[in-house]
Amino acid sequence: MPRFNVAQERANESLMAKRYSSVVGIDVGSHSIKVAEIRSQGGRPAITALGIIPTPMNTVDQTGILDPENVGAAVRQVCAESGAGIAESILSLAGQQSILVRTLEVPRMNETELRQHMDWEVQRNIPFSESDVEQDFKAYPATDAASQNLDVVMAISPRSAVENGVGVIKKAGKKPVALDVEPLALARVLATAYAGDIAGQSICVIEIGHRTTAINIYKDGQLMMPRQVPMGGEMFTREISERLGVSMEEAERLKIQEGEIPSGPAAPAYNPFDAGATMAAYNPFAEDAAPAAPEPTEEMAPAPAPSAGGDMRVYNAMAPALDELVAEIRRSVDYYRGKGGDVNRLFLTGGGSKLRGLAPFLGTAMGL
Numbered sequence: 484m485p486r487f488n489v490a491q492e493r494a495n496e497s498l499m500a501k502r503y504s505s506v507v508g509i510d511v512g513s514h515s516i517k518v519a520e521i522r523s524q525g526g527r528p529a530i531t532a533l534g535i536i537p538t539p540m541n542t543v544d545q546t547g548i549l550d551p552e553n554v555g556a557a558v559r560q561v562c563a564e565s566g567a568g569i570a571e572s573i574l575s576l577a578g579q580q581s582i583l584v585r586t587l588e589v590p591r592m593n594e595t596e597l598r599q600h601m602d603w604e605v606q607r608n609i610p611f612s613e614s615d616v617e618q619d620f621k622a623y624p625a626t627d628a629a630s631q632n633l634d635v636v637m638a639i640s641p642r643s644a645v646e647n648g649v650g651v652i653k654k655a656g657k658k659p660v661a662l663d664v665e666p667l668a669l670a671r672v673l674a675t676a677y678a679g680d681i682a683g684q685s686i687c688v689i690e691i692g693h694r695t696t697a698i699n700i701y702k703d704g705q706l707m708m709p710r711q712v713p714m715g716g717e718m719f720t721r722e723i724s725e726r727l728g729v730s731m732e733e734a735e736r737l738k739i740q741e742g743e744i745p746s747g748p749a750a751p752a753y754n755p756f757d758a759g760a761t762m763a764a765y766n767p768f769a770e771d772a773a774p775a776a777p778e779p780t781e782e783m784a785p786a787p788a789p790s791a792g793g794d795m796r797v798y799n800a801m802a803p804a805l806d807e808l809v810a811e812i813r814r815s816v817d818y819y820r821g822k823g824g825d826v827n828r829l830f831l832t833g834g835g836s837k838l839r840g841l842a843p844f845l846g847t848a849m850g851l
Contacts, residue, residue, distance in 0.1 A: 507532075507567045507657060509558055509574040513543045514693030514717070514834065516557055520567035528675075534565025545694060545713065547581030548647040555654020562655060572657035574648045577665045577695075581644040583610055584666050584709045587635045597622060597633070605639055613641040623705050636706055638664050665690070666699045666709040669832075674704035684827040687816060689845070691835030693717050696808065698815045700826060708819050712811045716835030718804045726800035741794035742801060744840030809848055816849065826851070 504523040510516070520532035536557055542550040562568070576582045585608060589600060601620045609616060620637040645662060652659040669688055673681060681704060690697040692715045700708040719742070724734035816826050829851050831842055 507572040532567040534561040536561040551650035555651040558655035570658040573661045583639045615642045688830045691833040722804045723800045741797045744844045
């Protein structure tokens with residue numbers, strides 16, 4: 484699966500990094516930095532160190548890593564505290580404006596013709612203000628020998644974003660061997676950890692981060708449709724802060740300790756996926772500058788019954804933001820289904836997915 488290889492100080496050598504028996508994985512988010520040391524034990528990967536640390540203020544935003552020096556120092560600290568001592572390291576690239584991953588269907592052609600065609604596709608699809616980019620692609624194995632088309636996944640990133648990622652690893656005192664792409668890294672996780680469970684199925688993985696949510700659809704472990712929307716856990720916190728008149732710090736505490744989506748008799752009566760709600764058509768080649776909300780429908784007030792363990796004031800404050808998020812998920816899934824695909828299961832990940840009651844709520848809303 485593709486990833487930016489930086490083992491020779493050049494991120495444009497290939498997206499195909501060789502396998503390492505031991506490595507440190509680094510995930511830099513706008514809210515926190517996570518590291519995981521993985522070693523091969525008995526022929527299988529095993530996590531031997533795990534750590535998390537708050538991301539230094541004003542060092543990471545939706546464009547990616549702004550301050551490699553301070554981010555690298557934080558990575559060095561969390562590696563020391565967690566005992567992640569392996570030098571070889573891989574950092575995941577994320578951020579709406581620092582990485583583009585797209586899947587394309589192109590006419591079947593030989594390798595030379597495909598590379599020339601993909602060079603043209605890359606130039607046609609660059610959404611960055613910076614034109615100096617790193618790029619690569621991978622054609623999926625054909626599932627139908629008679630098909631005249633190929634499914635291809637491509638990744639593009641501004642060279643400055645790649646250089647910042649490499650700089651973080653070096654500042655942390657580690658050896659950069661690759662920069663990974665989050666949707667493709669998740670595909671490898673699915674293929675490794677859930678191979679028997681997802682065979683022949685299409686899976687929607689919803690990764691709710693601090694400020695962004697990735698909605699990625701996979702079939703047989705291969706990425707079929709990646710999408711990222713500018714909303715995440717911070718959006719819930721901000722709604723609580725504004726609607727209840729409390730500080731962001733207090734709102735975050737309330738979200739964690741009292742936030743819960745009610746179920747059963749206390750479930751909200753308003754269904755954002757009502758058949759009468761009309762969604763704007765999702766275009767995978769349009770930039771998601773802002774979420775597209777459903778057209779206005781008659782809104783029903785939430786049921787007043789208290790939830791089992793949460794504070795209904797907190798839920799009611801979060802509800803509008805929750806409706807926006809689930810509408811975007813539905814919009815993505817509907818687009819994929821409209822292209823002839825289907826979704827059999829949902830997987831939730833990311834810090835924002837810890838909101839109590841979210842998993843069963845989404846499962847019910849999506850009919851899964």
